[in-house]
Amino acid sequence: MIPSGLTSSVIGRTxxxxxxxxxxxxxLVAAVAEFLYDEAALLDEWRLDxxxxxxxxxxxxxxxxSPEDLSDDPSTTLHLVNDSIxxxxxxxxxxxxxxxxxxxxxxxxxxxxxxxxxxxxxxDLLSRSVFDVIRVRAGVVDRYVGVYEHQLLPGGxxxxxxxxxRRRVLIEHSVESAGGQVxxxx
Amino acid sequence: MTVMHRVKPVTANPTSWVVxxxxxxxxxxxxxxxxxxxxxxxxxxxxxxxxxxxxxHESEIPKPGDFGARDVGNRPxxxxxxxxxxxxxxxxSCRHRxxxxxxxxxxxxxxxxxxxxxxxxxxxxxxxxxPGEDGYGPTFDRACMGLLSPAKIDSYRGFVFVCFDPxxxxxxxxxxxxxxxxxxxxxxxxxxxxxxxxxxxxxxANWKLFVENSLDGYHVLPVHITYxxxxxxxxxSRPSPSSLDEAIDLGNGHAAIKARLPWARPVARWTPALxxxxxxxxxxxxxxxxxxxxxxxxxxxGRVDRIVMIFPNLVVLDLMGxxxxxxxxxxxxxxxxxxxxxxxxxxxxxxxxxRLENLVTFQGPGGFATPDDLEALEACQTGxxxxxxxxxxxxxxxxxxxxxxxxxxxTDELQLRTFWxxxxxxxxxxxxxxxxxxxxWTPSTS
Numbered sequence: 001m002i003p004s005g006l007t008s009s010v011i012g013r014t015x016x017x018x019x020x021x022x023x024x025x026x027x028l029v030a031a032v033a034e035f036l037y038d039e040a041a042l043l044d045e046w047r048l049d050x051x052x053x054x055x056x057x058x059x060x061x062x063x064x065x066s067p068e069d070l071s072d073d074p075s076t077t078l079h080l081v082n083d084s085i086x087x088x089x090x091x092x093x094x095x096x097x098x099x100x101x102x103x104x105x106x107x108x109x110x111x112x113x114x115x116x117x118x119x120x121x122x123x124d125l126l127s128r129s130v131f132d133v134i135r136v137r138a139g140v141v142d143r144y145v146g147v148y149e150h151q152l153l154p155g156g157x158x159x160x161x162x163x164x165x166r167r168r169v170l171i172e173h174s175v176e177s178a179g180g181q182v183x184x185x186x
Numbered sequence: 187m188t189v190m191h192r193v194k195p196v197t198a199n200p201t202s203w204v205v206x207x208x209x210x211x212x213x214x215x216x217x218x219x220x221x222x223x224x225x226x227x228x229x230x231x232x233x234x235x236x237x238x239x240x241x242x243h244e245s246e247i248p249k250p251g252d253f254g255a256r257d258v259g260n261r262p263x264x265x266x267x268x269x270x271x272x273x274x275x276x277x278x279s280c281r282h283r284x285x286x287x288x289x290x291x292x293x294x295x296x297x298x299x300x301x302x303x304x305x306x307x308x309x310x311x312x313x314x315x316x317p318g319e320d321g322y323g324p325t326f327d328r329a330c331m332g333l334l335s336p337a338k339i340d341s342y343r344g345f346v347f348v349c350f351d352p353x354x355x356x357x358x359x360x361x362x363x364x365x366x367x368x369x370x371x372x373x374x375x376x377x378x379x380x381x382x383x384x385x386x387x388x389x390x391a392n393w394k395l396f397v398e399n400s401l402d403g404y405h406v407l408p409v410h411i412t413y414x415x416x417x418x419x420x421x422x423s424r425p426s427p428s429s430l431d432e433a434i435d436l437g438n439g440h441a442a443i444k445a446r447l448p449w450a451r452p453v454a455r456w457t458p459a460l461x462x463x464x465x466x467x468x469x470x471x472x473x474x475x476x477x478x479x480x481x482x483x484x485x486x487x488g489r490v491d492r493i494v495m496i497f498p499n500l501v502v503l504d505l506m507g508x509x510x511x512x513x514x515x516x517x518x519x520x521x522x523x524x525x526x527x528x529x530x531x532x533x534x535x536x537x538x539x540x541r542l543e544n545l546v547t548f549q550g551p552g553g554f555a556t557p558d559d560l561e562a563l564e565a566c567q568t569g570x571x572x573x574x575x576x577x578x579x580x581x582x583x584x585x586x587x588x589x590x591x592x593x594x595x596x597t598d599e600l601q602l603r604t605f606w607x608x609x610x611x612x613x614x615x616x617x618x619x620x621x622x623x624x625x626x627w628t629p630s631t632s
Binding site for chain 2: 071076080097183
């Protein structure tokens, strides 16, 4: 077995930066939740270009820390994914190719998002939500469970009230227990 | 995974697992060696109980008390920096009734207490506390009941290995020609360090398929074409015929491949992916290597991409960053991988960030490449269930070069043959009696 437990970085991730105030306004929280559901649907429905368009063209980051060390700093700690907008666009190009063998034929996914909480920052909103992503491929069902952390920036349009800045995916379990790798977009 | 059939005669006749026919130009592997659980149990005894196995890098436990839990050869170990300054490796099992003593992945501790009956061990391994010690008679000797260590522990250039066989040759002799390749990594800077974090992933595939894949230059273009397309798009670089392209048998089953590839190497090969602001610094680092080692060796250290496999559980990928990969077989059909990034200690923070970014984009369970490798291995493992209908795999690429004294290429399969020849030698070797006395192992008869 691989011993597992809470490391200091895991415990530390519950602290927010200075200046973030919990949002209690139900309308705003509901709007953020709606945004997250719509975003999830784009991934589950394989509308990847529309999903990419939700990201801020400069500030976009898509990050998945190693589940064993949930650091929030990919510049010092080995992550599973640390994408800029360029890398993320490349990742999507790749996934759409038939040569992305681990996803060819591609997985089907269904993601559930609950426990949405929102904080107002100086120039952004921060949301944390609990996800349960079910991936089905070749008759095998894998589950990824954890916490999404979305930084939402102003600058959306009629269709999207916000653009995504940093989007972190914190997986609570070893990758081994979810099929051994993360070939899908989480 | 389920083994769908049974190949009866093969386990009883290990000489038929690997069959090399030089005149015919064939080198064949009997596929039972990759799917039969009885072979897996023999491997645990004949290979993982005899060979030196990689545990970790000294830089992971820099301070007294630092520890890391490690599965090595499918055995739970603890890698622990003692308060007396000695870095040790222990079996992670209480001397009393066997529970894991260390149940967290890493940390710092003066002592560890087994939660079952609260036996407590110091960082030197000594048994320090036994609740209700008066329940034992006068023959109970605490001094003899410390945590046990594997028969041999040694390190080379910061790489720490253990060996479960007290009769094994010393580590330096064992490493043979592979030691030079660890030197080429260790010499990249004054000091190298493992960066925090690890990639832990797995495949429903035999561990030997993973070793093959790690050393296989032939699969790179077909399997990883999407990564090269991405590199071309964002950095304008594309794979071109390399002026250097070689596969090498390093002795004792170790092998390496080397080539010049299109990506940046933060140690000394700048490309636009590293950012213009690092152009000068990376060139200066290269100049320093030239000053220290001369142009030929500086080129080898800084500008040649290479992968070295140290039989049986360590692969060092010195590509767009140095990746240390530990391979742990858990059954014939499942393998667990842990990999770390080894980097120049104290390097520029932004260069470190780019090193990790480039590495993570290609490698690891969320990278552009590794999931496709795992898919290939799992496709093999599933395909191998055809069993006796298709009994042999072929790894003969470059045999005509190898046996006419020419050098082999990274896209040949010399490096795979090197691994399999050693595997076969160990699997059919005599002299297992010593090990049986040390650790009686009953092979599964299933």
